[in-house]
Amino acid sequence: MGQKRDVSEETAAIRSGSSAPSSTSKEVGGSKSADERELAVLSDEELGRIDEKLKLRPLAIYEIVREEGVQELARPVTSLWWSGLTAGLSIGFSILTEATLRSALPDSTWAPLIANWGYSVGFLIVILGRQQLFTEITLTAVLPVLANPSLRGVWAVMRLWTIVLAANLVGTIVFGAGIALDVMHRPEVTQAALELSREAMAHSWVTILLRAMAAGWLMATIGWLLPSSEGSPISIIVLMTYLIALLGLSHIVAGSVEAVALVVAGEQSLRSIILGFYLPCLAGNAIGGSALFALISYAQVKREIEETAAEGRRSEG
Incomplete structure (x- = not known):
């Protein structure tokens, strides 16, 4: 970038x-x-x-993000898998840090305002470490296909999404189980993490779908803002992810840590979290990050792309 x-x-x-x-x-x-x-x-x-x-024009930002998408689509399966697995494990530190802060704060109305800052930790590790996170690539993977629509391009996007999401979820299963089993021997943190998990899952699938759409939008916004961050990516990542926690939005990868923790703790069934959380949250994140943000981002530069292409043809002629 x-x-x-x-x-x-x-x-x-x-x-x-x-x-x-x-x-x-x-x-x-x-x-x-x-x-x-x-x-x-x-x-x-x-x-x-x-x-x-001078600020980067939207067309320049689009080209940077699109080129990153081209590179991601071309990466081999093994690279995507291990990077995605690492991201799934890393994102668990968002839940663990937030739970640690909550356990140390008094039970008051202002406590979440501070504890929610911990939610940003895992995302900082993932994004600054260039690890593959499903919600981060919903924008970058789609822009190349919007520029050059083809069945091959759609297949490449689905391949990327499937590998990264599967790897992310495997990582969250390991981390979520570790939280529920209290492998760190911090019972107060485990209880706080389970409280966060109950709050995250205590909604209808419609509510989770809508909240996931908003979270998908904010995650795509991170990818769009980073090229023009001028050396301050941390502030962008922290602000956007803090909003996700503050507003109680649903994130498929971070939320998976919470869902798995409840299943391992015996408070939720596998069927209930798949139908009540995973499916609506996955759909919402994809809609918010791809169908909405990517399309709108592409729409604002489409005319400039066409004009640039036309000028190129005239100069060649």
């Missing part, structure tokens, strides 16, 4: 100004009338600073 950004038309105009007082400066003329004309002299260093301050 560290690709060099294009210089905007405004800066390009500055660089190609008609007047050049010296080899290291350019003149920019901007006026409402000939009598009021003012000339601004900018050095190459100043022009370079302008380039650094």
Whole structure:
């Protein structure tokens, strides 16, 4: 995500100004009338600073995310599997950290406002560690197919999603079982984790579906914002994932840790969590991240892509 950004038309105009007082400066003329004309002299260093301050255009962000999607779709199965398994284990630290904070805080209305910050820990490990997380690739995997629709592309997306999701869930099964069995011998943390799990599962499938759509949107937003984060990805990841916890939204991978913990603890049946959590949450995350965010993101740059392609054909002709 560290690709060099294009210089905007405004800066390009500055660089190609008609007047050049010296080899290291350019003149920019901007006026409402000939009598009021003012000339601004900018050095190459100043022009370079302008380039650094310019924000990435949506088209540039789209291209960065799309190219990442192309790379992910081309990765071998073994690489995807082990990266996804690692992510499933890592995301468990979101639940464990939040439970640890909750167990240390008094039982008050403001306690969740602090404990929810712990939810971001696992996502920081996963995203900064470049591990494969299902909800993070719902956007990146879809954009290449939207740009060049084909059955082969759809198959590649389904292959990527299936491998990563399966690997994520295997990791969460291991971590969730460890929490329920109190392998760390922290009974107060285990009880807090089970309380979080009960709260997460205590909703109808419709509610979980809708909350999962919102969570999918926020996770896709992370992927869209990171290219223009300018060296501050941590703040973006923490803010978006904190919102997921604060609003009680449903995330298929993090929520799987909670669901498994309840099954191992004997409080839920496997059938109930599959029908009541996994299916609606999976559908909601996919809809929010792919069908909604990806389509809207592509729609805002589609015209620019077509115009750029048309200009390229004209120049070749």
